[in-house]
Amino acid sequence: MAVGRFLREAATSLTTPLLPDDYLGLIDPLWSHRRLRGRVEALRPETADAATIVIRPGAGWKEHRAGQYVRVGVDVDGVWQWRPYSVSSPPGRPGGTFSITVKILVNGRLSPYLVERIRPGAIVRLEHPQGQFVLPRALPERLLFVTAGSGITPVMSILRGLALGDEMPDVVLVHSAPTRDAVIFGEELRELARRFPGLRLHERHTRTRAGRLTMTELATVCPDWAERAAWACGPPGLLADAEARWRRAGIADRLRVERFRPVTASEGGAGGRVRFARSGREVDADGDAPLLVVGESAGVLMPSGCRTGVCRSCVARLLSGRVRDLRTGREHGDTDDHIQTCVSATAGDIEIDL
DSSP: OHHHHHHHHHHHHHHTTSOHHHHHHHHOGGGOSSSOEEEEEEEEEEETTEEEEEEEEOTTOOOOOTTOEEEEEEEETTEEEEEEEEBOSOSSOGGGOEEEEEEOOTTOSSHHHHHHTOOTTOEEEEOOOBOSOSOOSSOOSEEEEEEEGGGHHHHHHHHHHHHTSSSOOEEEEEEEESSSTTSTTHHHHHHHHHHOTTEEEEEEETTSTTOSOOGGGHHHHOTTGGGSEEEEESOHHHHHHHHHHHHHTTOGGGEEEEOSSOOOOSSOEEEEEEEETTTTEEEEEEETSOHHHHHHHTTOOOOOSSSSSSSOTTEEEEEESOEEETTTOOEEOOTTEEEEGGGEEESSSEEEOO
16 A cells, blocks of 8 residues: 555656646546546437447446436537436346436437437536436336436336336336327337336327327326336326326325426516626526526636536526525525526525626
């Protein structure tokens, strides 16, 4: 131990002001222990507007649990953009890679780049996997997954993990997409349902006469839905409907949800004047506009990450005034209060330290 410490200290003194790890990063970015990185190994189209990106993580990577997400940072035209993406591959993948599956979002900044422009060999920044949208250690006898659109991605990781065993447990998957061709992983899901009698797949194609799935129809496709451990992932409307359904049945604790964007309170506030102290910019803002968007529209350099209230990269100091949490509708604010600009709106005149 003493010899190792001596060698590290000697190497540090020789390479100052850089550290030995900095030189390792120059040789191969994946060798660096100071900043977790990954290399894009392959890309695979899934639908007309979605693709799977295979990433080889660098030194220090901690393997995900099926259902978790990872924050990915990508240099898009000189600006690092960070977003959380569900891991769609199962744990323990041969070769040590993992995959994310991305669907293009309207007005998105990172998703179009990942689906249409990124190429194998590109270096991305990573954070360790996180999230509680996972199976419990003791697997329930009966499972229910309710998903829509790209909400299938964390569930696909779970299903792929389950499929590695000899038998699939009793699983019902209810999935909505505009058309059959728009179902992400469609062919693989149908093949899994053919291989494993325990997996029952119900597809809902919303551009047909059937329209969108409502939770009142759930009993038709899954009569014992209330007796199953359940997971739901998809658009806000679907999740709100599911949570209300499980709550009315008195079994809210049996449902886990995964959101890709924050829940927004339905009633907007009065709004007010927003002053950005360091930049000197001032702008009038509506009471339902995220302060992150208000600042960006005013030309203020706003720190941001996932833009959903999860990663806390957008925290700024509130110098005066009050704000409203767009997820809960609760107002708060004191001098030196720290707020998340992506899920906060002004509740009167305010000043922010940006």
